[in-house]
Amino acid sequence: MSDVERSPGERSGHWGVVLVAWVLVGVPLLWGVWNTLLKAAALFE
Amino acid sequence: MAGLLSKERIVARPGFNRWLVPPAALAIHLSIGQAYAFSVFKLPLTKVLGITAPAAADWKQTELAWIFTIAIVFLGLSAAVFGRWMEHAGPRKSGVVAACCWGLGFLISAVGIRAHNIWLLYLGYGVLGGCGLGIGYITPVSTLIKWFPDRRGMATGMAIMGFGGGAMIASPLSQLLLDHYKSPTSVGVGQAFITLGVIYLGAMLCGAFMFRIPAPGWRPAGWVPPPATDRGLITRRHVHVDQAIRTVPFYLLWTVLFLNVTAGIGILEQASPMIQEMFKGMVKPSAAAGFVGLLSLFNMAGRFGWSSLSDRLGRKVTYGVFFTLGPLLYIALPYSGHIRSVALFVICAALIITMYGGGFATVPAYLSDLFGTQYVGAIHGRLLTAWSAAGVAGPVLVNYIREYQIERGIPATQAYNVTMYLMAGLLVLGFFANLAVRPVPDRFFMSDEDLARDRGPLGATAKA
Secondary structure (H helix, E strand, C coil): CCCCCCHHHHHCCCCHHHHHHHHHHHHHHHHHHHHHHHHHHHHHH | CCCCCCHHECCCCCCCCCHHHHHHHHHHHHHHHHHHHHHHHHHHHCCCCCCCCCCCCCCCHHHHHHHHHHHHHHHHHHHHHHHHHHHCHHHHHHHHHHHHHHHHHHHHHHHHHHHHHHHHHHHHHHHHHHHHHHHHHHHHHHHHHHCCCCCCHHHHHHHHHHHHHHHHHHHHHHHHHHHHHHCCCCHHHHHHHHHHHHHHHHHHHHHHHHCCCCCCCCCCCCCCCCCCCCCCCCCCECCCCCCCCCCCCHHHHHHHHHHHHHHHHHHHHHHHHHHHHHHCCCCCCHHHHHHHHHHHHHHHHHHHHHHHHHHHHHHHHHHHHHHHHHHHHHHHHHHHCCCCCHHHHHHHHHHHHHHHHHHHHHHHHHHHHCCCCCCCCHHHHHHHHHHHHHHHHHHHHHHHHHHHHHHHCCCCCCCCHHHHHHHHHHHHHHHHHHHCCCCCHHHHEEEEEHHHHHHHHHHHHHHH
16 A cells, blocks of 8 residues: 555545635635725725 | 655645645745734733733833744744755645644743743744744745746745735734733733634644645646756756855845845835825824735735746846836835825835735745755745845834934934935845846756755655
């Protein structure tokens, strides 16, 4: 048996796993960007 | 059987989707990017004993400032010292170490807050957290460069963009936690540290365990490396980290990064007071805070945008743009104050900050073009000492020159003018340093035998 691990990206539906991974990091990032945009809006008031 | 964290265990099988690596890298960089939001805790940390107002025995701002300074110094030191180990150990092991350092740093600091012992904060967030920052910063960058030889700039830009974005998450999240844990007997900062430590430990461990490395000799389907003769600055061979630091291009790139960061940090550090003083009566404190937020967005956008563009323009041309456009923009800043145009000031500062972020994100790709990918993480780690040096030089230059100007009777609205001209001058120096970058001489490259020996069992597999 090989010691090399099988990763989620090697199973069928590769792009589905990739999408989930991107959503997991993307949602907090977008939340942070949104909050910063709200703060930045004060400059234009 | 190879250990759970070993490099041999995470060699990707054929068919692995390389687009799974950037989110793993982002999980780490978004976590360590919290460092840029540390200032959220500064005020609560001065009221740990007094709760509503600082008590006599509470920590002073000057004592607390050392926590962040120590962390940034240890970021540079650990990246330089552990870079070579990271290349040998592989991204999973180094990612786990970074996660433990960063997460434990928060937990030790929480103990320090509970015991009201500042030395535990220096040790926890400063030393241990700083090591987590340094190892965590270079680990994903090195891995991504190996997965995206066709789009090195874009790949490293994605990860380094996460470092900028991490502060945008950490700042409101920390405020939410402080509000949640605040009580009549506590400012809630210790509990917030514990929560953040656990969250970041979990996120970084997920990222580290998602990492895979390409098998030696792997390349993206349909991609053919550009012939070495086409672009002299892109090599297909590899330079050992110990040899890289003996080359002139390494020191030229160190200078390029140092000057670019010094100039950018000068603006970032003083953004809020600068816009208020230059446009007295026109910009309120709330608008100045908005300006800082806007700069952080442009900082993040520049990291991804410029580094992606560098895949098309080439790294040398991209830095050439920074060092040509940058001085003009710095000169335009005092002019915007002279004509009282806040809009011009904001546009120029935002563009400058995109190039500051772009400089950070493009440099790993520049290094891999010149020195190859085998030791790019370790070489990048040593180059990051330029960041630590610029972190001291930038703010010192801006603050001291401003104070000197005010002492000489210059009005506050014009006190930054000399600094801006000086920053423009630094960028002109950077232009010449970048112009002097030439391909690494042949004698510094590793032979095929050295490379196979260095890669160990992985290299043997590739040969077989």
